[in-house]
Amino acid sequence: MLSEMIQPSRIRLQVAAANWEEAVRAGGELLVADGAAEPRFVDAMVEAVREFGPYIVLAPGFALPHARPESGAIRTAMSLVTLKEPVPFGNPDNDPVDLLICLAALDSTQHVEALAGLSKMMMAPGVPDRIRQAASAEEVHAILREHGADPA
């Protein structure tokens, strides 16, 4: 479930990031601090954007940075970051970004239900903006529990 994947300890709000790399690293550091990924995983997330381009910007203002399991993922987990000021990733359609969910995955299956919850939540009208405007990790976590439950 999305709210189990993103524990409040892995939520940081209104982060000051000067550019997309700082934003990705802010989310990655939360995974490292919680023991979900090795520090090199954060480098790999940044490298993936350089390698493939800003394809991780999946919707207006929203990015899903991640790297391959073998790049240092320790367990399946996600972190959530909102930014004080949006930053461009170089994605012409969906820039600038001010909401990031970073994903450490061990394979392509364990996080599928959480992604389904994420998909549902991101489609719910107004919900992504409620996360952007949230003042506390607990408030965000309550939104995740309310809107990110596994779809039936």
Place this chain on the structure above:
Amino acid sequence: MIKICCVCGMGLGSGLLVKMTVERVLKQAGLTDQDFAVEVADISTARSMNPDVYVTTREFSKELREVDAKVVEVLNLFDEKEVSAQLVPLIDSMRS
């Protein structure tokens, strides 16, 4: 049976999300599991999947230009209307 392949960088994130959106809009359009099958591939293996349709983002559609399949480019992965407007008429035309 129309074979759809959702392509992303690693087959872990956006490809899975595109798959969910594709399945949802096709079922909303009245199609069933007998009509279509959706799989996910990363860009390095996507060419070997031989689907009828690729669904992907702008970055990867560039790399799929020379394939012998339709390529649908999605800008907002969570926008059912956008995905539906592109995909449903295409699938309908392929079935008739």
